[in-house]
Amino acid sequence: MGTTEDRSEFLRLFLKVQPAVRSYLLSLLRNGVDADDVFQEVSLVLWERFGDYDASFPFLNWAFGIARNHVARWRRSAPRTRAWLPPEVEEKLAVTYAEIEDELAPRRTALRNCVEKLGAHARELLSLRYEKLWSLQRIAQARGMSLNAVNKALGKIRKFLSDCTGSTRLEEMGSA
Amino acid sequence: MTPERLQELLNAFVDDQLDAPGQRELARALESDEEARRAFVRAADQHQALRDLLGPATIQETRRWKPWAILGAIAAAAVITLSAWLLRPATPPSKESPVATPERKPAPPPPRPQPPVRPPEPAPAPVTRPEPAPIVPPPRPVPPPPRAPEKASPPVPPEPRPEPPPPPPTPAPPKETVIAVATLESVRGEVALLAAAGRKAAAAGQIVAAGQGVSTGGGDSAAVLVFPDASRVELRPGTLVEEILAAAGKRLLLARGSLVADVVKQPPGQPMVFATRHAEAVVLGTRLALGCFEGTKLEVKEGQVRFTRLSDKRAVTVDGGEYSIAAKGADLNPKRTTRGPMMAGTAIWGEDFQEPDEIEKDWSLKRTGLVVATRGQLDIDCSGDGEATLSHRGRFTAPIRVSVDVEFTQRLKGTLVALRFQSWRTTELVHIDLDEERYYLRIGDQNTTMEAPRRNARRERWTVELGADGGVQLLIDGKPMLKSRRPATPEEFHITLLTRAKDALPASHVRFDNFLIERVK
Numbered sequence: 001m002g003t004t005e006d007r008s009e010f011l012r013l014f015l016k017v018q019p020a021v022r023s024y025l026l027s028l029l030r031n032g033v034d035a036d037d038v039f040q041e042v043s044l045v046l047w048e049r050f051g052d053y054d055a056s057f058p059f060l061n062w063a064f065g066i067a068r069n070h071v072a073r074w075r076r077s078a079p080r081t082r083a084w085l086p087p088e089v090e091e092k093l094a095v096t097y098a099e100i101e102d103e104l105a106p107r108r109t110a111l112r113n114c115v116e117k118l119g120a121h122a123r124e125l126l127s128l129r130y131e132k133l134w135s136l137q138r139i140a141q142a143r144g145m146s147l148n149a150v151n152k153a154l155g156k157i158r159k160f161l162s163d164c165t166g167s168t169r170l171e172e173m174g175s176a
Numbered sequence: 177m178t179p180e181r182l183q184e185l186l187n188a189f190v191d192d193q194l195d196a197p198g199q200r201e202l203a204r205a206l207e208s209d210e211e212a213r214r215a216f217v218r219a220a221d222q223h224q225a226l227r228d229l230l231g232p233a234t235i236q237e238t239r240r241w242k243p244w245a246i247l248g249a250i251a252a253a254a255v256i257t258l259s260a261w262l263l264r265p266a267t268p269p270s271k272e273s274p275v276a277t278p279e280r281k282p283a284p285p286p287p288r289p290q291p292p293v294r295p296p297e298p299a300p301a302p303v304t305r306p307e308p309a310p311i312v313p314p315p316r317p318v319p320p321p322p323r324a325p326e327k328a329s330p331p332v333p334p335e336p337r338p339e340p341p342p343p344p345p346t347p348a349p350p351k352e353t354v355i356a357v358a359t360l361e362s363v364r365g366e367v368a369l370l371a372a373a374g375r376k377a378a379a380a381g382q383i384v385a386a387g388q389g390v391s392t393g394g395g396d397s398a399a400v401l402v403f404p405d406a407s408r409v410e411l412r413p414g415t416l417v418e419e420i421l422a423a424a425g426k427r428l429l430l431a432r433g434s435l436v437a438d439v440v441k442q443p444p445g446q447p448m449v450f451a452t453r454h455a456e457a458v459v460l461g462t463r464l465a466l467g468c469f470e471g472t473k474l475e476v477k478e479g480q481v482r483f484t485r486l487s488d489k490r491a492v493t494v495d496g497g498e499y500s501i502a503a504k505g506a507d508l509n510p511k512r513t514t515r516g517p518m519m520a521g522t523a524i525w526g527e528d529f530q531e532p533d534e535i536e537k538d539w540s541l542k543r544t545g546l547v548v549a550t551r552g553q554l555d556i557d558c559s560g561d562g563e564a565t566l567s568h569r570g571r572f573t574a575p576i577r578v579s580v581d582v583e584f585t586q587r588l589k590g591t592l593v594a595l596r597f598q599s600w601r602t603t604e605l606v607h608i609d610l611d612e613e614r615y616y617l618r619i620g621d622q623n624t625t626m627e628a629p630r631r632n633a634r635r636e637r638w639t640v641e642l643g644a645d646g647g648v649q650l651l652i653d654g655k656p657m658l659k660s661r662r663p664a665t666p667e668e669f670h671i672t673l674l675t676r677a678k679d680a681l682p683a684s685h686v687r688f689d690n691f692l693i694e695r696v697k
Binding site for chain 2: 073077089092107138
């Protein structure tokens with residue numbers, strides 16, 4: 001990559017696809033920390049190999065391909081990290097990500113506003129889960145709830161957020 | 177699969193609660209049902225977005241995604257690359273691939289709406305081990321779930337559970353005789369004293385009366401209780417001791433969290449009892465650690481503890497260097513402790529790299545360019561160029577002996593392997609390094625070296641002794657190799673395992689295992 005235009009173009013494409021790639025890695029690896037680690041590797045390889053990228057094809061597809069290769073490398077370097085999906089399903093998921101990326105992107109943008117619409121207790125539960133990274137068991141003990149109750153509460157919160165981000169997207173589409 | 181069942185599986189997936197049958201069930205649905213795949217992608221993407229939005233700013237510097245650091249590196253690399261290009265336009269430098277196999281341009285995808293995402297190349301060949309077989313059984317047809325209608329209006333925000341009502345106003349305490357059972361020797365962070373009248377912030381030096389409890393908050397909150405016989409109990413963060421009694425012996429009711437106790441020899445018939453909802457540990461004199469979470473885990477450092485599971489009253493004796501777990505489905509029989517501070521004998525700390533979650537709590541991993549795995553052993557893939565360090569979060573003072581198994585799968589070409597001690601207060605360093613040719617023992621400016629007798633792939637045990645008199649010795653497989661001296665000032669060290677690679681041999685790995693810190697005379 002030799003020009004400032006290339007660099008700008010890379011950054012533009014990279015910033016656009018990075019949420020989807022991270023999410024895809026999380027889907028394959030299940031563990032967020034592992035997914036973050038692999039993503040760092042993938043990011044650098046995308047940068048280094050950007051000269052090989054053929055702009056007539058979607059950048060996201062190219063990034064997913066590299067991501068899958070790095071997941072394979074990661075599993076070889078960490079033998080206890082077994083694949084939980086067959087390769088053909090991993091590929092189908094990549095296709096689905098690419099197909100609905102236009103839907104996912106506005107949902108991500110709307111998420112912050114939707115979280116702010118949650119009640120205080122729901123926000124606290126989300127904070128324990130995502131900010132403090134507590135397991136469901138630990139949340140249940142700390143809040144004096146059963147594991148099932150925590151499970152259901154988080155499920156309801158996620159459903160609310162999914163509905164909220166979806167409806168925000170629909171509203172935006174309607175106003176566009 | 178019904179939409180409700182799919183939703184259950186998706187929630188379990190993002191909360192890391194999906195068991196093996198659930199994984200197989202979800203995998204089958206994802207294989208055969210496009211709507212399930214879309215629901216899965218939405219759920220996973222929302223989970224990732226929540227991690228980004230709410231995730232902690234710094235969990236561990238190195239195991240945390242740092243997008244701007246990457247972008248910064250990319251921008252910096254862009255400048256460097258651009259400069260190199262401008263200086264030498266005719267012959268751009270060839271660079272070795274940072275990955276094991278090249279990644280080429282993707283094959284052209286067919287037109288939408290079904291754009292295939294193909295890997296840009298066939299899966300790379302295994303480097304050291306074969307790819308593990310997928311755990312998913314052959315697919316079975318699954319009927320497609322009915323399509324759920326999308327809601328257009330925002331629903332009412334859920335309220336998972338009401339807060340417990342605030343405690344009633346505290347009445348004036350009645351005048352009564354208070355039996356002091358312990359003193360709070362020290363407190364750190366959020367610590368509260370729990371009495372019938374309510375909950376009050378606790379301070380060091382405060383008396384804990386019979387029947388009262390103590391709780392510690394999150395973060396690094398902690399408290400140390402000292403009993404009149406000098407027995408000490410340290411409450412770790414997030415711990416609730418509901419009640420402390422001192423009738424015939426002492427009794428602590430641990431509701432949640434963990435503690436470490438140094439219990440002096442108790443009078444006959446008056447043991448110290450640690451009780452949880454799962455088990456009771458009866459102690460006559462020992463050092464132990466007790467954790468109460470989904471079950472109760474007892475680790476004994478010295479002496480013996482009688483451990484009784486409450487569900488069936490079965491009891492076992494847990495000796496020093498052993499642990500036992502009282503939990504549903506867990507085997508109560510004691511097992512040898514192989515990591516942490518409760519290993520037997522002179523061990524101060526051991527690490528067998530078997531519990532990744534625990535490793536993350538006790539160690540800090542930093543790496544650039546190298547792929548690191550901490551499962552089963554610390555495995556550093558030196559295929560790329562870069563550096564990886566794993567630093568213990570604890571502080572250790574001489575005299576100590578530190579041992580670790582070190583394995584190289586290839587000749588150490590372009591690779592440096594090191595065990596290092598760094599002082600917390602000063603810049604004092606003790607380096608034990610090995611490259612392709614020599615062992616190095618460096619203390620400050622002093623450097624002592626010895627030629628490595630073997631150059632090829634091998635596994636050896638390094639032992640470093642830091643004596644109280646300042647003597648430092650390196651032994652390889654028990655054989656003394658190098659000696660030196662450091663100032664005999666008392667210092668707290670932190671200990672790091674380091675690997676640095678540049679143009680290492682293909683498929684070369686460095687592995688550390690069975691790390692042990694021992695107290696020596």
